[in-house]
Amino acid sequence: MTEGLTSRPSGLHAPLPGPYGRVYRSGERTVVELHGEIDIAATTVIGAYLDVVSAIHAHEVVVDLTRVEFFDCSGLALLCRTRRRIAESDGRLWVVCERPAVLRVFRAGGVLALFGPVATLDEALRQ
Template sequence: MTEGLTSSSYDLRARLPGPYGRVYRSSTRTVVELHGEIDIAAATLIGAYLDVVTASEHEVVVDLTHVAFFDCSGLALLCRARRRTRENGGRMWVVCGGPAVLRVFRAGGVLEAFGTLPTLEAALAAD
């Protein structure tokens, strides 16, 4: 399920299954760029990839800019990724400017815990 995805921080590049995005390296951070509809079906497929990234990378950016739909399954997926990243001594940033996606973070009561950023550039430059 995760073939094509390596744990080497110097060669971490892969397309996520289906139309759900890609994983790539940008300077010192690993970017997980998600696309389309992130629902329970997508979360099931994407979860294994996020587990590999959060087990091996310490600076992770999840970019939701290209996400059209995001539900509680996606939020649970990101909560798990954030927890795993922090347990491994890392940090995670979430890029999200869409009001529909932000509404899910607010409804889940985690908007402030994630501290979402409006652009990928802001996340790559964040401390």
């Protein structure tokens, strides 16, 4: 079932290395579901996956932070880079997050309104 990252949008389904989450397709959108602690160590691994996702499936990407327990400025920088890359291809990035501690990082970085996080994955997939 796990095929890795491919250039075929319908064939994308891959676990991220370590405890960091998974990547899969839901309709026309690529969902990057992140887990655990997203800090500088995690972003070096996750960044490579987000670079591939934004290069291959740049039009509609959802980053789901629902299962993220810790998120710091390195995670925010990674999402900013991913958002920029997707926007350069006329794509759109949705962020799913309702955890107050994670939203505080977006607010402190001055990008909460820019990302406009939604509370649930279903909400992101309906927009």
